Amino acid sequence: MDGAFVIETIIKILIVLGLFSALAGFGTYVERKVLAFMQRRLGPMHVGPYGLLQVLADGIKLFTKEDFIPKGANRVIFMIAPVITAATAFIAMAAIPMFPEFTLGGYTVKPIISDINVGLLFVLGVMATGLYGPLLAGMASQNKWSILGAARTAIQFLSYEVVTGLSVLAPVMIVGSLSLIDFNNYQAGGVSDWLLWKQPVAFVLFLIAGFAETNRTPFDLLEHEAEVISGYATEYSGMRWGMFFIGEYANMFTLGFLASLIFLGGFNDLWFIPGAIAILLKVFFIFFFLLWTRASWPHVRPDQLMWLCWKVLMPIAVINVVVTGIVMMF
Amino acid sequence: MSGLEQFKDRNVSQNYYKVKIEPYPKTPWEKFKRVVKRTFKLELFVGLKITLLEMIRFNIHTIQYPKEKLPIAPRYRAVHKLLRLLESGTERCIGCGLCEKICIANCIRIDTKVDEFGRKVPTEYTINFGRCIFCGYCAEVCPELAIVHGPDYENASEQRAHFALKEDMLTPLDKLKEQKEFPGFGAPTPAADQLIKKTPLAY
Numbered sequence: 001m002d003g004a005f006v007i008e009t010i011i012k013i014l015i016v017l018g019l020f021s022a023l024a025g026f027g028t029y030v031e032r033k034v035l036a037f038m039q040r041r042l043g044p045m046h047v048g049p050y051g052l053l054q055v056l057a058d059g060i061k062l063f064t065k066e067d068f069i070p071k072g073a074n075r076v077i078f079m080i081a082p083v084i085t086a087a088t089a090f091i092a093m094a095a096i097p098m099f100p101e102f103t104l105g106g107y108t109v110k111p112i113i114s115d116i117n118v119g120l121l122f123v124l125g126v127m128a129t130g131l132y133g134p135l136l137a138g139m140a141s142q143n144k145w146s147i148l149g150a151a152r153t154a155i156q157f158l159s160y161e162v163v164t165g166l167s168v169l170a171p172v173m174i175v176g177s178l179s180l181i182d183f184n185n186y187q188a189g190g191v192s193d194w195l196l197w198k199q200p201v202a203f204v205l206f207l208i209a210g211f212a213e214t215n216r217t218p219f220d221l222l223e224h225e226a227e228v229i230s231g232y233a234t235e236y237s238g239m240r241w242g243m244f245f246i247g248e249y250a251n252m253f254t255l256g257f258l259a260s261l262i263f264l265g266g267f268n269d270l271w272f273i274p275g276a277i278a279i280l281l282k283v284f285f286i287f288f289f290l291l292w293t294r295a296s297w298p299h300v301r302p303d304q305l306m307w308l309c310w311k312v313l314m315p316i317a318v319i320n321v322v323v324t325g326i327v328m329m330f
Numbered sequence: 331m332s333g334l335e336q337f338k339d340r341n342v343s344q345n346y347y348k349v350k351i352e353p354y355p356k357t358p359w360e361k362f363k364r365v366v367k368r369t370f371k372l373e374l375f376v377g378l379k380i381t382l383l384e385m386i387r388f389n390i391h392t393i394q395y396p397k398e399k400l401p402i403a404p405r406y407r408a409v410h411k412l413l414r415l416l417e418s419g420t421e422r423c424i425g426c427g428l429c430e431k432i433c434i435a436n437c438i439r440i441d442t443k444v445d446e447f448g449r450k451v452p453t454e455y456t457i458n459f460g461r462c463i464f465c466g467y468c469a470e471v472c473p474e475l476a477i478v479h480g481p482d483y484e485n486a487s488e489q490r491a492h493f494a495l496k497e498d499m500l501t502p503l504d505k506l507k508e509q510k511e512f513p514g515f516g517a518p519t520p521a522a523d524q525l526i527k528k529t530p531l532a533y
Protein backbone atom coordinates (compact mmCIF):
# COMPACT_ATOMS: atom_id res chain seq x y z
CA MET A 1 0.00 0.00 0.00
CA ASP A 2 1.77 3.15 -1.16
CA GLY A 3 1.56 6.63 0.24
CA ALA A 4 -0.29 8.12 -2.71
CA PHE A 5 -3.16 5.67 -2.23
CA VAL A 6 -3.45 6.52 1.47
CA ILE A 7 -3.45 10.27 0.81
CA GLU A 8 -5.93 9.87 -2.04
CA THR A 9 -8.28 7.82 0.14
CA ILE A 10 -8.10 10.30 3.01
CA ILE A 11 -8.88 13.18 0.65
CA LYS A 12 -11.82 11.25 -0.77
CA ILE A 13 -13.13 10.49 2.73
CA LEU A 14 -12.90 14.14 3.73
CA ILE A 15 -14.66 15.23 0.54
CA VAL A 16 -17.48 12.71 1.02
CA LEU A 17 -17.89 13.65 4.70
CA GLY A 18 -17.82 17.40 4.12
CA LEU A 19 -19.88 17.38 0.94
CA PHE A 20 -22.65 15.16 2.21
CA SER A 21 -22.88 16.91 5.58
CA ALA A 22 -23.35 20.15 3.67
CA LEU A 23 -25.75 18.48 1.23
CA ALA A 24 -27.78 17.16 4.16
CA GLY A 25 -28.15 20.72 5.40
CA PHE A 26 -29.00 21.97 1.94
CA GLY A 27 -31.41 19.04 1.59
CA THR A 28 -33.48 20.39 4.49
CA TYR A 29 -33.71 23.73 2.69
CA VAL A 30 -34.76 22.07 -0.57
CA GLU A 31 -37.28 19.91 1.25
CA ARG A 32 -38.87 22.87 3.00
CA LYS A 33 -39.02 24.86 -0.23
CA VAL A 34 -40.47 22.03 -2.33
CA LEU A 35 -43.06 21.13 0.31
CA ALA A 36 -43.98 24.80 0.64
CA PHE A 37 -44.42 25.32 -3.10
CA MET A 38 -46.58 22.21 -3.34
CA GLN A 39 -48.75 23.51 -0.50
CA ARG A 40 -48.99 27.05 -1.99
CA ARG A 41 -46.62 28.50 0.58
CA LEU A 42 -43.27 30.24 0.21
CA GLY A 43 -41.21 28.39 2.79
CA PRO A 44 -38.19 29.99 4.47
CA MET A 45 -37.77 33.53 3.10
CA HIS A 46 -36.27 35.76 5.77
CA VAL A 47 -32.69 34.56 6.40
CA GLY A 48 -30.62 35.57 3.40
CA PRO A 49 -31.86 35.87 -0.18
CA TYR A 50 -34.85 33.53 -0.67
CA GLY A 51 -34.06 32.06 2.74
CA LEU A 52 -30.86 30.43 1.49
CA LEU A 53 -29.00 31.07 4.75
CA GLN A 54 -31.73 29.33 6.75
CA VAL A 55 -29.47 26.27 6.79
CA LEU A 56 -26.79 28.31 8.52
CA ALA A 57 -29.24 29.66 11.08
CA ASP A 58 -30.49 26.14 11.79
CA GLY A 59 -26.89 24.95 12.15
CA ILE A 60 -26.07 27.66 14.67
CA LYS A 61 -29.21 26.78 16.58
CA LEU A 62 -28.40 23.07 16.62
CA PHE A 63 -24.80 23.58 17.72
CA THR A 64 -25.55 26.02 20.51
CA LYS A 65 -28.57 24.20 21.95
CA GLU A 66 -28.27 22.52 25.31
CA ASP A 67 -27.23 18.88 25.03
CA PHE A 68 -29.80 17.34 27.31
CA ILE A 69 -29.70 13.79 28.65
CA PRO A 70 -32.82 12.88 30.61
CA LYS A 71 -32.62 11.47 34.10
CA GLY A 72 -33.06 7.71 34.09
CA ALA A 73 -31.84 7.32 30.52
CA ASN A 74 -29.03 4.92 29.73
CA ARG A 75 -26.37 7.59 29.27
CA VAL A 76 -23.84 5.66 27.21
CA ILE A 77 -26.29 4.19 24.72
CA PHE A 78 -28.22 7.46 24.60
CA MET A 79 -25.03 9.28 23.60
CA ILE A 80 -23.84 6.64 21.11
CA ALA A 81 -27.13 6.04 19.25
CA PRO A 82 -27.10 9.17 17.03
CA VAL A 83 -23.48 8.48 16.12
CA ILE A 84 -24.50 5.06 14.80
CA THR A 85 -27.08 6.59 12.46
CA ALA A 86 -24.77 9.30 11.15
CA ALA A 87 -21.69 7.06 10.91
CA THR A 88 -23.40 4.19 9.07
CA ALA A 89 -24.96 6.64 6.64
CA PHE A 90 -21.47 7.85 5.69
CA ILE A 91 -19.81 4.41 5.83
CA ALA A 92 -22.38 3.19 3.31
CA MET A 93 -21.09 5.77 0.85
CA ALA A 94 -17.62 4.25 0.94
CA ALA A 95 -18.53 1.58 -1.62
CA ILE A 96 -20.59 3.75 -3.93
CA PRO A 97 -18.96 4.92 -7.17
CA MET A 98 -20.27 8.46 -7.39
CA PHE A 99 -18.80 9.60 -10.71
CA PRO A 100 -16.94 8.19 -13.69
CA GLU A 101 -13.15 8.04 -13.50
CA PHE A 102 -11.39 11.26 -14.39
CA THR A 103 -7.80 12.42 -14.73
CA LEU A 104 -6.50 15.21 -12.54
CA GLY A 105 -3.02 16.43 -13.48
CA GLY A 106 -1.99 13.14 -15.04
CA TYR A 107 -3.31 11.15 -12.10
CA THR A 108 -6.37 8.93 -12.59
CA VAL A 109 -8.89 9.34 -9.80
CA LYS A 110 -11.53 6.73 -9.12
CA PRO A 111 -14.36 8.52 -7.31
CA ILE A 112 -15.02 5.57 -5.00
CA ILE A 113 -13.39 5.25 -1.61
CA SER A 114 -13.12 1.47 -1.64
CA ASP A 115 -13.91 -0.63 -4.72
CA ILE A 116 -14.86 -3.86 -3.00
CA ASN A 117 -16.36 -6.63 -5.12
CA VAL A 118 -19.43 -6.98 -2.87
CA GLY A 119 -20.25 -3.27 -2.96
CA LEU A 120 -24.02 -3.63 -3.17
CA LEU A 121 -24.13 -6.09 -0.27
CA PHE A 122 -21.90 -3.81 1.79
CA VAL A 123 -24.00 -0.71 1.14
CA LEU A 124 -27.31 -2.43 1.90
CA GLY A 125 -25.87 -4.08 5.01
CA VAL A 126 -24.44 -0.87 6.43
CA MET A 127 -27.60 1.08 5.65
CA ALA A 128 -29.59 -1.58 7.49
CA THR A 129 -27.22 -1.32 10.45
CA GLY A 130 -28.13 2.34 10.60
CA LEU A 131 -31.53 1.44 12.02
CA TYR A 132 -29.76 0.41 15.23
CA GLY A 133 -29.51 4.15 15.87
CA PRO A 134 -33.26 4.80 16.25
CA LEU A 135 -33.76 1.42 17.92
CA LEU A 136 -31.15 2.00 20.64
CA ALA A 137 -32.05 5.68 20.98
CA GLY A 138 -35.68 4.85 21.62
CA MET A 139 -34.89 2.11 24.09
CA ALA A 140 -32.33 4.19 26.01
CA SER A 141 -34.44 7.33 26.36
CA GLN A 142 -36.67 6.29 29.28
CA ASN A 143 -39.71 7.69 27.51
CA LYS A 144 -42.90 5.98 26.39
CA TRP A 145 -43.03 7.73 23.03
CA SER A 146 -39.41 6.83 22.41
CA ILE A 147 -40.02 3.18 23.19
CA LEU A 148 -42.98 3.20 20.78
CA GLY A 149 -40.70 4.68 18.16
CA ALA A 150 -38.11 1.99 18.87
CA ALA A 151 -40.74 -0.74 18.55
CA ARG A 152 -41.81 0.73 15.22
CA THR A 153 -38.17 0.77 14.11
CA ALA A 154 -37.96 -2.92 14.86
CA ILE A 155 -41.06 -3.86 12.86
CA GLN A 156 -40.13 -1.56 10.00
CA PHE A 157 -36.67 -3.09 9.87
CA LEU A 158 -38.10 -6.61 9.87
CA SER A 159 -40.57 -5.70 7.13
CA TYR A 160 -38.66 -3.86 4.46
CA GLU A 161 -35.27 -5.56 4.69
CA VAL A 162 -36.62 -8.75 3.13
CA VAL A 163 -38.11 -6.79 0.24
CA THR A 164 -34.89 -4.82 -0.36
CA GLY A 165 -32.79 -7.97 -0.51
CA LEU A 166 -35.16 -9.92 -2.74
CA SER A 167 -35.80 -7.00 -5.08
CA VAL A 168 -32.11 -6.43 -5.87
CA LEU A 169 -31.54 -10.17 -6.18
CA ALA A 170 -33.00 -10.27 -9.70
CA PRO A 171 -30.73 -7.49 -11.08
CA VAL A 172 -27.79 -9.17 -9.34
CA MET A 173 -28.68 -12.43 -11.15
CA ILE A 174 -28.73 -10.65 -14.50
CA VAL A 175 -25.48 -8.73 -13.99
CA GLY A 176 -23.77 -11.61 -12.21
CA SER A 177 -21.84 -9.39 -9.82
CA LEU A 178 -22.34 -7.48 -6.58
CA SER A 179 -19.94 -4.69 -7.52
CA LEU A 180 -21.71 -1.44 -8.28
CA ILE A 181 -19.12 -0.63 -10.95
CA ASP A 182 -20.07 -3.84 -12.76
CA PHE A 183 -23.70 -2.76 -12.56
CA ASN A 184 -22.73 0.54 -14.10
CA ASN A 185 -20.67 -1.05 -16.87
CA TYR A 186 -23.47 -3.47 -17.68
CA GLN A 187 -25.72 -0.53 -18.59
CA ALA A 188 -23.08 1.31 -20.62
CA GLY A 189 -24.97 1.05 -23.92
CA GLY A 190 -27.41 3.91 -23.46
CA VAL A 191 -30.96 4.26 -22.23
CA SER A 192 -32.14 1.01 -23.82
CA ASP A 193 -29.60 -0.91 -21.71
CA TRP A 194 -30.96 0.34 -18.41
CA LEU A 195 -31.94 -2.44 -16.02
CA LEU A 196 -35.15 -0.49 -15.39
CA TRP A 197 -36.60 -1.93 -18.63
CA LYS A 198 -35.56 -5.50 -17.79
CA GLN A 199 -36.58 -5.31 -14.13
CA PRO A 200 -39.41 -2.77 -13.74
CA VAL A 201 -41.01 -4.73 -10.89
CA ALA A 202 -37.72 -4.91 -9.00
CA PHE A 203 -37.27 -1.16 -9.47
CA VAL A 204 -40.69 -0.38 -7.97
CA LEU A 205 -40.11 -2.80 -5.09
CA PHE A 206 -36.65 -1.36 -4.42
CA LEU A 207 -38.04 2.17 -4.39
CA ILE A 208 -40.84 1.23 -1.98
CA ALA A 209 -38.39 -0.52 0.32
CA GLY A 210 -36.11 2.49 -0.03
CA PHE A 211 -38.85 4.73 1.33
CA ALA A 212 -39.02 2.49 4.39
CA GLU A 213 -35.24 2.31 4.64
CA THR A 214 -34.75 6.09 4.59
CA ASN A 215 -37.74 6.59 6.88
CA ARG A 216 -39.58 8.83 4.42
CA THR A 217 -43.21 9.80 4.38
CA PRO A 218 -45.39 6.92 3.30
CA PHE A 219 -43.48 4.89 5.91
CA ASP A 220 -42.22 7.53 8.35
CA LEU A 221 -43.52 5.59 11.33
CA LEU A 222 -40.45 6.09 13.50
CA GLU A 223 -41.01 9.70 14.35
CA HIS A 224 -44.48 10.48 13.16
CA GLU A 225 -45.30 13.63 15.11
CA ALA A 226 -49.05 13.22 15.02
CA GLU A 227 -48.89 9.84 16.72
CA VAL A 228 -45.78 9.43 18.83
CA ILE A 229 -44.60 13.05 19.42
CA SER A 230 -41.23 12.57 17.76
CA GLY A 231 -40.83 8.84 18.19
CA TYR A 232 -37.31 7.74 19.01
CA ALA A 233 -36.02 11.33 18.85
CA THR A 234 -38.39 12.74 21.48
CA GLU A 235 -35.70 13.23 24.12
CA TYR A 236 -32.98 14.38 21.75
CA SER A 237 -31.93 17.96 21.25
CA GLY A 238 -29.10 19.94 19.77
CA MET A 239 -26.44 18.26 17.70
CA ARG A 240 -27.38 14.72 18.76
CA TRP A 241 -30.75 15.23 17.12
CA GLY A 242 -28.93 16.90 14.23
CA MET A 243 -26.88 13.75 13.70
CA PHE A 244 -30.07 11.71 13.23
CA PHE A 245 -31.12 14.28 10.69
CA ILE A 246 -27.83 14.28 8.81
CA GLY A 247 -27.97 10.49 8.77
CA GLU A 248 -31.48 10.52 7.32
CA TYR A 249 -30.59 12.95 4.55
CA ALA A 250 -27.30 11.19 3.76
CA ASN A 251 -29.31 7.96 3.49
CA MET A 252 -31.65 9.66 1.04
CA PHE A 253 -28.67 10.53 -1.17
CA THR A 254 -27.28 6.99 -0.80
CA LEU A 255 -30.63 5.61 -1.92
CA GLY A 256 -30.59 7.99 -4.86
CA PHE A 257 -27.13 6.82 -5.91
CA LEU A 258 -28.05 3.15 -5.44
CA ALA A 259 -31.24 3.39 -7.48
CA SER A 260 -29.43 5.32 -10.23
CA LEU A 261 -26.55 2.87 -10.34
CA ILE A 262 -28.59 -0.33 -10.24
CA PHE A 263 -31.58 0.60 -12.39
CA LEU A 264 -31.10 3.94 -14.13
CA GLY A 265 -27.83 3.52 -15.97
CA GLY A 266 -25.44 4.89 -13.35
CA PHE A 267 -22.80 7.37 -14.48
CA ASN A 268 -22.78 6.42 -18.14
CA ASP A 269 -23.14 9.24 -20.62
CA LEU A 270 -26.78 9.99 -21.35
CA TRP A 271 -27.26 11.23 -24.94
CA PHE A 272 -25.29 14.48 -24.93
CA ILE A 273 -25.10 14.77 -21.12
CA PRO A 274 -21.74 13.73 -19.61
CA GLY A 275 -21.91 10.90 -17.09
CA ALA A 276 -21.08 12.91 -13.97
CA ILE A 277 -23.95 15.32 -14.60
CA ALA A 278 -26.27 12.51 -15.70
CA ILE A 279 -25.93 10.66 -12.39
CA LEU A 280 -26.37 13.91 -10.45
CA LEU A 281 -29.60 14.56 -12.35
CA LYS A 282 -30.83 11.08 -11.57
CA VAL A 283 -29.94 11.35 -7.87
CA PHE A 284 -31.61 14.72 -7.56
CA PHE A 285 -34.70 13.45 -9.34
CA ILE A 286 -34.99 10.59 -6.83
CA PHE A 287 -34.36 13.06 -3.99
CA PHE A 288 -37.11 15.28 -5.41
CA PHE A 289 -39.37 12.25 -5.74
CA LEU A 290 -38.91 11.52 -2.02
CA LEU A 291 -39.99 15.08 -1.21
CA TRP A 292 -42.78 15.00 -3.79
CA THR A 293 -44.36 11.92 -2.24
CA ARG A 294 -44.08 13.54 1.17
CA ALA A 295 -46.23 16.40 -0.05
CA SER A 296 -48.72 14.10 -1.78
CA TRP A 297 -49.31 10.91 0.12
CA PRO A 298 -50.54 10.14 3.61
CA HIS A 299 -48.49 7.78 5.70
CA VAL A 300 -49.52 4.23 6.55
CA ARG A 301 -50.12 2.54 9.87
CA PRO A 302 -47.42 0.18 11.20
CA ASP A 303 -49.67 -2.85 10.67
CA GLN A 304 -50.37 -1.71 7.10
CA LEU A 305 -46.63 -1.47 6.46
CA MET A 306 -46.13 -5.04 7.72
CA TRP A 307 -49.11 -6.23 5.68
CA LEU A 308 -47.74 -4.51 2.60
CA CYS A 309 -44.20 -5.81 2.98
CA TRP A 310 -44.92 -9.39 4.01
CA LYS A 311 -48.14 -10.20 2.17
CA VAL A 312 -47.80 -8.17 -1.03
CA LEU A 313 -44.27 -7.04 -1.79
CA MET A 314 -42.38 -10.13 -0.64
CA PRO A 315 -44.44 -12.60 -2.73
CA ILE A 316 -44.11 -10.30 -5.75
CA ALA A 317 -40.35 -10.10 -5.18
CA VAL A 318 -40.05 -13.89 -4.93
CA ILE A 319 -42.11 -14.36 -8.10
CA ASN A 320 -39.94 -11.76 -9.82
CA VAL A 321 -36.77 -13.65 -8.85
CA VAL A 322 -38.23 -16.99 -10.00
CA VAL A 323 -39.42 -15.57 -13.33
CA THR A 324 -36.05 -13.91 -13.90
CA GLY A 325 -34.32 -17.23 -13.20
CA ILE A 326 -36.57 -19.14 -15.64
CA VAL A 327 -36.07 -16.52 -18.36
CA MET A 328 -32.30 -16.61 -17.85
CA MET A 329 -32.23 -20.39 -17.99
CA PHE A 330 -33.75 -20.54 -21.49
CA MET B 331 -79.97 48.25 -1.46
CA SER B 332 -80.52 45.29 -3.74
CA GLY B 333 -76.77 44.57 -3.79
CA LEU B 334 -76.96 43.44 -0.20
CA GLU B 335 -79.55 40.74 -0.88
CA GLN B 336 -76.92 38.09 -1.54
CA PHE B 337 -75.51 38.55 1.96
CA LYS B 338 -78.87 37.97 3.57
CA ASP B 339 -79.02 34.40 2.36
CA ARG B 340 -78.29 32.35 5.46
CA ASN B 341 -79.01 28.99 3.82
CA VAL B 342 -75.32 28.01 3.71
CA SER B 343 -76.01 24.32 3.20
CA GLN B 344 -77.20 24.79 -0.38
CA ASN B 345 -73.69 24.52 -1.86
CA TYR B 346 -72.61 21.39 0.01
CA TYR B 347 -70.79 18.83 -2.11
CA LYS B 348 -71.51 15.26 -1.13
CA VAL B 349 -68.55 12.89 -1.28
CA LYS B 350 -69.20 9.52 -2.85
CA ILE B 351 -68.04 6.76 -0.52
CA GLU B 352 -67.88 3.24 -1.88
CA PRO B 353 -69.20 0.46 0.35
CA TYR B 354 -66.50 -1.02 2.54
CA PRO B 355 -65.31 -4.46 1.34
CA LYS B 356 -66.43 -7.32 3.55
CA THR B 357 -65.02 -10.54 2.17
CA PRO B 358 -61.30 -11.13 1.55
CA TRP B 359 -62.02 -11.46 -2.18
CA GLU B 360 -63.57 -7.98 -2.25
CA LYS B 361 -60.59 -6.60 -0.33
CA PHE B 362 -58.24 -8.21 -2.82
CA LYS B 363 -60.21 -6.74 -5.71
CA ARG B 364 -59.95 -3.30 -4.14
CA VAL B 365 -56.17 -3.62 -3.73
CA VAL B 366 -55.77 -4.67 -7.37
CA LYS B 367 -58.07 -1.89 -8.56
CA ARG B 368 -56.21 0.74 -6.57
CA THR B 369 -52.85 -0.55 -7.72
CA PHE B 370 -53.57 -0.60 -11.42
CA LYS B 371 -55.79 2.48 -11.54
CA LEU B 372 -52.61 4.31 -10.41
CA GLU B 373 -54.52 6.30 -7.82
CA LEU B 374 -51.26 7.27 -6.15
CA PHE B 375 -50.12 9.13 -9.25
CA VAL B 376 -53.26 11.27 -9.25
CA GLY B 377 -52.08 12.68 -5.93
CA LEU B 378 -48.59 13.22 -7.29
CA LYS B 379 -50.04 15.02 -10.31
CA ILE B 380 -52.01 17.43 -8.14
CA THR B 381 -49.04 18.46 -6.02
CA LEU B 382 -46.77 18.84 -9.05
CA LEU B 383 -49.33 20.98 -10.86
CA GLU B 384 -49.65 23.18 -7.78
CA MET B 385 -45.87 23.59 -7.75
CA ILE B 386 -45.70 24.47 -11.46
CA ARG B 387 -48.67 26.82 -11.24
CA PHE B 388 -46.85 28.59 -8.37
CA ASN B 389 -50.03 30.13 -7.02
CA ILE B 390 -48.58 31.23 -3.68
CA HIS B 391 -50.93 32.42 -0.96
CA THR B 392 -48.33 33.43 1.62
CA ILE B 393 -48.50 37.02 2.89
CA GLN B 394 -45.04 37.99 4.13
CA TYR B 395 -46.64 39.88 6.96
CA PRO B 396 -44.32 42.68 8.08
CA LYS B 397 -43.51 43.48 4.44
CA GLU B 398 -46.94 42.83 2.93
CA LYS B 399 -50.27 43.49 4.54
CA LEU B 400 -53.79 42.53 3.67
CA PRO B 401 -56.21 45.46 3.38
CA ILE B 402 -58.48 45.65 6.40
CA ALA B 403 -62.20 46.16 6.18
CA PRO B 404 -63.33 49.82 6.31
CA ARG B 405 -65.46 49.12 9.36
CA TYR B 406 -62.65 47.35 11.22
CA ARG B 407 -62.54 48.38 14.86
CA ALA B 408 -58.93 48.94 15.96
CA VAL B 409 -57.39 51.48 18.34
CA HIS B 410 -59.45 54.66 18.59
CA LYS B 411 -58.76 58.03 17.00
CA LEU B 412 -59.92 61.49 18.02
CA LEU B 413 -60.62 63.63 14.97
CA ARG B 414 -60.48 67.38 14.36
CA LEU B 415 -62.67 69.70 12.36
CA LEU B 416 -61.19 69.98 8.89
CA GLU B 417 -61.70 73.76 8.47
CA SER B 418 -60.57 75.19 11.79
CA GLY B 419 -58.50 72.37 13.22
CA THR B 420 -60.27 72.49 16.56
CA GLU B 421 -61.20 69.26 18.22
CA ARG B 422 -64.53 67.78 17.27
CA CYS B 423 -65.15 66.50 20.77
CA ILE B 424 -67.69 68.63 22.60
CA GLY B 425 -67.20 66.84 25.89
CA CYS B 426 -70.77 65.60 26.06
CA GLY B 427 -69.67 62.42 27.85
CA LEU B 428 -71.95 60.07 25.88
CA CYS B 429 -69.07 57.72 25.06
CA GLU B 430 -68.08 57.58 28.70
CA LYS B 431 -71.66 56.82 29.60
CA ILE B 432 -72.33 54.12 26.99
CA CYS B 433 -69.00 52.33 27.38
CA ILE B 434 -69.97 48.85 28.59
CA ALA B 435 -66.44 48.00 29.63
CA ASN B 436 -66.30 51.25 31.58
CA CYS B 437 -62.91 52.15 30.18
CA ILE B 438 -63.34 55.76 28.94
CA ARG B 439 -62.68 58.73 31.21
CA ILE B 440 -63.10 62.39 30.20
CA ASP B 441 -62.21 65.60 32.00
CA THR B 442 -63.79 68.70 30.53
CA LYS B 443 -63.60 72.44 30.98
CA VAL B 444 -65.21 75.50 29.41
CA ASP B 445 -62.67 77.30 27.25
CA GLU B 446 -62.33 81.03 26.59
CA PHE B 447 -64.93 80.95 23.77
CA GLY B 448 -67.50 79.42 26.05
CA ARG B 449 -67.22 76.00 24.41
CA LYS B 450 -66.96 72.81 26.40
CA VAL B 451 -63.74 70.95 25.49
CA PRO B 452 -62.10 67.85 26.91
CA THR B 453 -58.86 68.43 28.81
CA GLU B 454 -58.19 64.74 29.27
CA TYR B 455 -59.50 61.83 27.24
CA THR B 456 -58.18 58.37 28.07
CA ILE B 457 -59.21 54.83 27.15
CA ASN B 458 -58.01 51.92 29.23
CA PHE B 459 -57.14 49.37 26.55
CA GLY B 460 -56.76 46.71 29.19
CA ARG B 461 -60.51 46.90 29.55
CA CYS B 462 -61.70 48.05 26.12
CA ILE B 463 -63.50 45.31 24.21
CA PHE B 464 -63.55 47.28 20.92
CA CYS B 465 -67.33 47.05 20.68
CA GLY B 466 -67.58 50.36 18.82
CA TYR B 467 -70.43 51.81 20.90
CA CYS B 468 -68.45 54.98 21.65
CA ALA B 469 -67.90 55.65 17.95
CA GLU B 470 -71.53 54.90 17.22
CA VAL B 471 -72.95 57.11 19.93
CA CYS B 472 -70.66 60.09 19.29
CA PRO B 473 -72.86 62.88 17.86
CA GLU B 474 -69.89 64.76 16.36
CA LEU B 475 -67.99 61.80 14.77
CA ALA B 476 -65.13 62.80 17.04
CA ILE B 477 -64.18 59.45 18.58
CA VAL B 478 -63.80 56.82 15.86
CA HIS B 479 -61.98 53.55 15.34
CA GLY B 480 -58.69 53.86 13.49
CA PRO B 481 -57.07 51.33 11.15
CA ASP B 482 -53.96 50.68 13.29
CA TYR B 483 -54.15 47.11 14.48
CA GLU B 484 -50.42 46.67 15.12
CA ASN B 485 -50.58 47.81 18.70
CA ALA B 486 -47.52 46.30 20.33
CA SER B 487 -45.90 48.27 23.10
CA GLU B 488 -44.45 47.83 26.53
CA GLN B 489 -47.60 49.27 28.08
CA ARG B 490 -51.17 49.31 26.90
CA ALA B 491 -51.51 52.87 28.12
CA HIS B 492 -49.21 54.01 25.36
CA PHE B 493 -52.07 54.08 22.88
CA ALA B 494 -54.63 55.50 25.21
CA LEU B 495 -53.49 59.06 25.91
CA LYS B 496 -55.32 61.89 24.28
CA GLU B 497 -52.30 63.22 22.39
CA ASP B 498 -51.73 59.77 20.85
CA MET B 499 -55.27 59.42 19.59
CA LEU B 500 -55.85 63.01 18.53
CA THR B 501 -54.99 63.93 14.93
CA PRO B 502 -51.90 66.21 15.07
CA LEU B 503 -52.51 69.68 13.66
CA ASP B 504 -49.91 69.29 10.91
CA LYS B 505 -51.46 66.01 9.78
CA LEU B 506 -54.92 67.57 9.45
CA LYS B 507 -54.88 67.31 5.66
CA GLU B 508 -54.37 63.55 5.89
CA GLN B 509 -57.24 63.00 8.29
CA LYS B 510 -59.72 60.62 6.66
CA GLU B 511 -63.40 60.56 7.38
CA PHE B 512 -64.24 57.37 9.21
CA PRO B 513 -66.57 55.13 7.15
CA GLY B 514 -67.39 52.76 10.00
CA PHE B 515 -69.73 52.81 12.96
CA GLY B 516 -71.72 55.96 13.32
CA ALA B 517 -70.61 57.46 10.03
CA PRO B 518 -73.22 58.53 7.51
CA THR B 519 -73.57 56.15 4.57
CA PRO B 520 -72.58 57.48 1.12
CA ALA B 521 -76.22 57.86 0.14
CA ALA B 522 -77.26 59.41 3.45
CA ASP B 523 -78.58 62.65 1.94
CA GLN B 524 -81.03 60.82 -0.31
CA LEU B 525 -82.31 58.68 2.51
CA ILE B 526 -83.26 61.58 4.78
CA LYS B 527 -87.00 62.12 5.03
CA LYS B 528 -88.52 65.17 6.51
CA THR B 529 -90.49 64.58 9.64
CA PRO B 530 -93.97 65.87 8.96
CA LEU B 531 -95.23 68.41 11.41
CA ALA B 532 -98.63 66.93 11.58
CA TYR B 533 -100.25 63.75 10.44
